[in-house]
Structures are given as C-alpha cells and as structure tokens.
Amino acid sequence: MTGVPPPRSFEPPPGSKVKPKKILSPIHHYLSRSRKPFWCAEQPLTRPPRIYVDQKSVFREVAAVTQLRRGDHCMITLNVLRCLSPWVDYLVSLMGSLELFHLYHHFVILDDVAFVDEFGVPRTEQDEIVSIMEYSNTVEGFIEEVRVKAFGAWCSLPRIVLQTLLHKAHCHKVPLADYGDMPHIFRMEEKLTELDRERIVRDAVNLIDNQISYNILWANCEHTTNLVSGKQQYTSPEVHFFIWSLVRYTLTVLGLATLHVVTLKCYSRYCLHFPLW
Structure with a gap:
C-alpha cells in the first residue's frame, strides 16, 4: 500500500556484525x-x-x-x-x-x-x-x-x-x-x-x-x-510543573514522617509521664 512507512530499524555502527531487527508500529x-x-x-x-x-x-x-x-x-x-x-x-x-x-x-x-x-x-x-x-x-x-x-x-x-x-x-x-x-x-x-x-x-x-x-x-x-x-x-511548563510537584510531594512525605516520629517520641517519653488531660 502506497504511503505506508517502512518498519523502523537502526543502522549498526561500521564493523558491527549485529543484524538489526525491523520494528513494527x-x-x-x-x-x-x-x-x-x-x-x-x-x-x-x-x-x-x-x-x-x-x-x-x-x-x-x-x-x-x-x-x-x-x-x-x-x-x-x-x-x-x-x-x-x-x-x-x-x-x-x-x-x-x-x-x-x-x-x-x-x-x-x-x-x-x-x-x-x-x-x-x-x-x-x-x-x-x-x-x-x-x-x-x-x-x-x-x-x-x-x-x-x-x-x-x-x-x-x-x-x-x-x-x-x-x-x-x-x-x-x-x-x-x-x-x-x-x-x-x-x-x-x-x-x-x-x-x-x-x-x-x-x-x-x-x-x-x-x-x-x-x-x-x-x-x-x-x-x-x-x-x-x-x-x-x-x-516547557510541564518541566516546571513536574519539578514543583516533586518538591511538594517530597516535603509532604518528610512532614508526615517528622510528625510521625515526633508523635511517637512524645507519647513514649513526655505525654506518658506528664499527660495533658
């Protein structure tokens, strides 16, 4: 059929004996x-x-x-x-x-x-x-x-x-x-x-x-x-969006981890001996 692109392949470097394969799309x-x-x-x-x-x-x-x-x-x-x-x-x-x-x-x-x-x-x-x-x-x-x-x-x-x-x-x-x-x-x-x-x-x-x-x-x-x-x-606004999202989610995870550690420390050491209620 006319106009159909041929299967994709990669030209091997000079001296290479590797036979390239045809990639169908x-x-x-x-x-x-x-x-x-x-x-x-x-x-x-x-x-x-x-x-x-x-x-x-x-x-x-x-x-x-x-x-x-x-x-x-x-x-x-x-x-x-x-x-x-x-x-x-x-x-x-x-x-x-x-x-x-x-x-x-x-x-x-x-x-x-x-x-x-x-x-x-x-x-x-x-x-x-x-x-x-x-x-x-x-x-x-x-x-x-x-x-x-x-x-x-x-x-x-x-x-x-x-x-x-x-x-x-x-x-x-x-x-x-x-x-x-x-x-x-x-x-x-x-x-x-x-x-x-x-x-x-x-x-x-x-x-x-x-x-x-x-x-x-x-x-x-x-x-x-x-x-x-x-x-x-x-x-590329998406690059800025991706970097900002990555930083935001990283800070969120770090904040939750810090809150978890502080809660454990507080309960096991301070709040257990000096309850606030």
Whole structure:
C-alpha cells in the first residue's frame, strides 16, 4: 500500500556484525487487519475546555480525529510503556481523559484529517496517510537501539545505555495512526490562520531535517512543539510543573514522617509521664 512507512530499524555502527531487527508500529498492525484502533470517525458531543498546567493555556479533548487540521498543537497522555500492549495504551489514554494524570506528550499535525479509512487510518482528501511531527521512542525501539549500538558486547552495554538514555527520543515524521490505541487526543485552543498553519508545518518539517538533540529537561517534545506552534516559544511548563510537584510531594512525605516520629517520641517519653488531660 502506497504511503505506508517502512518498519523502523537502526543502522549498526561500521564493523558491527549485529543484524538489526525491523520494528513494527501500530499502523502496520492496522493495515494487516490483525487489530483495529480504538478511535472512530463519529461526531460525539463537544468536550469541555481545560486549563493547562501553566494556568494560562486552554486545551480541549477533540471529539473525533477527523477534527484535526495541519498545524494543530496536540497532546496525548504521557505513556512511557507505549506500544507494549494496546490495552495498556488505552488505559493510560483514558486516565488522561478522566483528568487522573496531568503529564502529556506533545506533537504537531502535518496534514488535514479528511476521513478515517476502513483500516482505521486517518487520511487526507488526497487519500494520503496523515502524519505528525514529534520527538518519541518506544521501549522496544530503545532496547533495539541499545542492542545494535552495543556490537553485541556486554562490556560496552552500560556506556551505550547511558548515551541512549540521554538522547532516547528522535524527531521524526510518523503516521497519526500510530496513536490509534490512545484515542483521547487533546488540542491546544489557538486561533490560527491558513498562513499560520502553513508556517507551522514548514517549521516542523525543517525541525525534522535539522533536529535539536533531545533532553528531557531542556529539549523535550513540549519545547520543540511550542517552538514551531502558534506560541513560538521554546518553553516547557510541564518541566516546571513536574519539578514543583516533586518538591511538594517530597516535603509532604518528610512532614508526615517528622510528625510521625515526633508523635511517637512524645507519647513514649513526655505525654506518658506528664499527660495533658
């Protein structure tokens, strides 16, 4: 079938005898009819708006994938276990829809979605597969990349794992259908003209050709998506939200532990001999 991306593989280093494996993505399973995505082209009720973690931006869960247009800044629930199991992917996606999880993966839509074909793959009016720009990787892809780069030698494994962890995601163009197991897609509410959308797609494609080296703290998917989207700011409010939440929960646990210790000390030593009642 035309327009279908080939299975992903990693080029082994020069001199390596390791044979790379081909990694299938969800779209290959859909097109082979081994399973179907969870989304549909129906038009249910419009979802209510939500406030993003920066307390300024507004986003909304799209009612149907056919509402997506090129240049849209979209998000799905952050899922580090993506592509391991369709049902795990769906459960994580549902948690985001129910507002039980507030960390998201960001990407840019590169084509207008006109319809969803019989395989469940979003397509354009020209019957081409709809694509997105994103920084991403999967557990299977990470393991295969480490295996290929390690030359099959266990002694070099720790170094390769560390290097791959620091640059574990790659900026690339992938089918939107790869997120068919995570049907709850969110879109930033932005007023974009046709010129804005053309500029966003152009900048996104340029970023694929001249990608910034990934780093989870200062060069993640949100940084790059905000850079090319309508916001045009190289920023990641989720990093600030995550760090603040981590500090807050750490202080909460320390406070509870301190209160527990003080209570035990008070009861066993002071209050037992000098009761206050």
